[in-house]
Amino acid sequence: MFLGVFDLFKIGIGPSSSHTVGPMIAAKNFLSSLETNNLFPLIHKINVDIYGALALTGKGHGTDIALILGLMGHAPDNIDPNIIAHTVAEVRAHKKINLLSKKIINFDEQKDMALHMEALLPHHTNGMSFSAYDDKGDLLCRENYYSVGGGFVVSDADLGRNTPALVQAPVPYSFDSGDELLALCARHKLTVAELMRANELVLISEQALISGMDNIWQAMESCIDRGCTTRGILPGGLKVARRAAQHFEDLRSSQERQLCDPTVILDWINLWALAVNEENAAGGQVVTAPTNGAAGIIPAVLRYFDRFYNRRGKDGIYDFLLTAAAIGSLYKKNASISGAEVGCQGEVGVACSMAAGALTAVMGGSVEQVENAAEIGMEHNLGLTCDPIGGLVQVPCIERNAMGAVKAIDASRLALRGDGKHMVSLDRVIETMRQTGADMKVTYKETSKGGLAVNVVVC
Ligand code: SF4
Known part of the structure; x- marks a missing residue:
């Protein structure tokens, strides 16, 4: 499917x-x-x-x-x-x-x-x-x-x-693995985004596809902007203070000094990821990407691309989303995108992998480099546990998104420096993630019975 x-x-x-x-x-x-x-x-x-x-x-x-x-x-x-x-x-x-x-x-x-x-x-x-x-x-x-x-x-x-399986119209480029995706792109001389677009257009009209992706991009943008301007304490009893609005104010008021700091870009990426996940923790509107707990990574990386590199307007945004979806679908089909099933590698890890591959595509990377970036994005999240303190999607989740966004950009840069050849394939890393999740003790799978959730005293 x-x-x-x-x-x-x-x-x-x-x-x-x-x-x-x-x-x-x-x-x-x-x-x-x-x-x-x-x-x-x-x-x-x-x-x-x-x-x-x-x-x-x-x-x-x-x-x-x-x-x-x-x-x-x-x-x-x-x-x-x-x-x-x-x-x-x-x-x-x-x-x-x-x-x-x-x-x-x-x-x-x-x-x-x-x-x-x-x-x-x-x-x-x-x-x-x-x-x-x-x-x-x-x-x-x-x-x-x-x-x-x-x-x-x-x-x-x-x-x-007692119900029949959903019947879906056949798509022209059906794939169930990273290897199949690579082979289809090579055989038909397509990028991942072009292949995905052709598949989508069998199921919905071009207008519906474009307006749907516009809505997603707009919802991501609005979520970042609300998070950057909303202060207060997050609900749930941990008394976690929202940070993004203060970071935003600090960054806006120190723009001249930022010219001397080559790493200031990290502050902006962190800010955008924190803003989304604070909105999420507050019960605000977000885009699941591919989950809510990991909702900050893809918007942060997409805004990074849009604000600093995008020369193609909305076409760049669409290609990013389509490529990210292709990568996410491989995890959904062959492993899991659920913290309760495989730990946080299934949420933050998958979002990092999707963002890394998508960024590589829109930065002009080859299909092989896209697959390489997606693989790197997951390889260094393998084993990441889900241990939210107090059962709330706040600590470590909010900061973990900032780390995931920065890691995705680094994975993309590593892949873009190479030629796409690499030892561990995306398929192998997805299978490793699935096996690691299956082996993981249940206490590390969204139960709040292990990890940080039991080692931090909540007053
Ligand atoms: S720690 Fe658990 S709840 Fe938090 S983002 Fe990761 S998978 Fe989601």
Whole structure:
């Protein structure tokens, strides 16, 4: 199955694609399926059960809030972040919820939404079970859903119990590995972006592709700008102060001095990544790229390219996004982009790899150099654990994005200095990442039971 630019980049809300974007979509999908089967009018009661890593870190990541909003019919790509707090407070105060904005029922979160931290559903650690009952207390429908990273959601039904697999029109350049991608580009004399564009245009119109990528770029830009001007303390109880606005002010007020500092560019890249991830931690609107936890890396590297090198206007932006999506799709197909499955190498590592390859492409690198940069971007994130303090996507996540953005640029520069020949292929490093994730102790996979999460005292 072809995964395109809108599978890897989705506009959503913070702080976590697995914990907020996925559950919101799952809750809405569950009720929509009841509507399709004419059961929606019969709903009298809804229960939501949350399992595994989703239960362990769900409160800190806003899963409870996302589920309430999803049951009300909100979607991550169009919800106004400014209404979230008020909407959820109303549900909690009145113990009533307006399902899909069409039917009000009683809903007491304390009783109707349960966390099962030690239990797992069969297919993934980020599991949710939705149950709907009629006015006699008889079960109308129960379905398990899994938030598998990057806002992707699958249900037991999707996994083959009773629904057919999604049929997709065949794309002209189908690839499942880095080697296949390289071979296709060589055979047809295409760049990665040209190949991806040809595949996309089988599925959507050129206008839809362009306007969709414009929306993604605009959402990334707006997110950076909001993060650069918003001060305060991040929610969740860690009392983490937002830093980006102060950094921005400092950088703007010292422009003459910056002329003497050849490394000042790093300050700007750090700033843009911090700005996005502070917005994400605050529950603001971000682009999952390919996850929310790692949402700052690609916008920071893309703005770096745009502000300092881009001579092609929006075409440069489009090629960057298309190339990054091609690389991200390889991780999604052959390993994982979920911190709960493979640790932070699956989030920050993948975003770093995508950004490194995409930057190399738009800086004029060959397809072999693009593959080399993507490989370097992951090779030096192998084994990166997921250990968010307090279950919040704040420490180490926010700074980790700044480090990932700078590493991506360095990976690109290394690849551009070479000729594309290298020892470890992208496919080998993706497989190594998958194996490393499988071997990693579960405590280092978004449970907040290991690493920094247990070695830093939270007062
Ligand atoms: S440590 Fe990495 S994988 Fe874990 S929540 Fe933070 S950004 Fe995501």
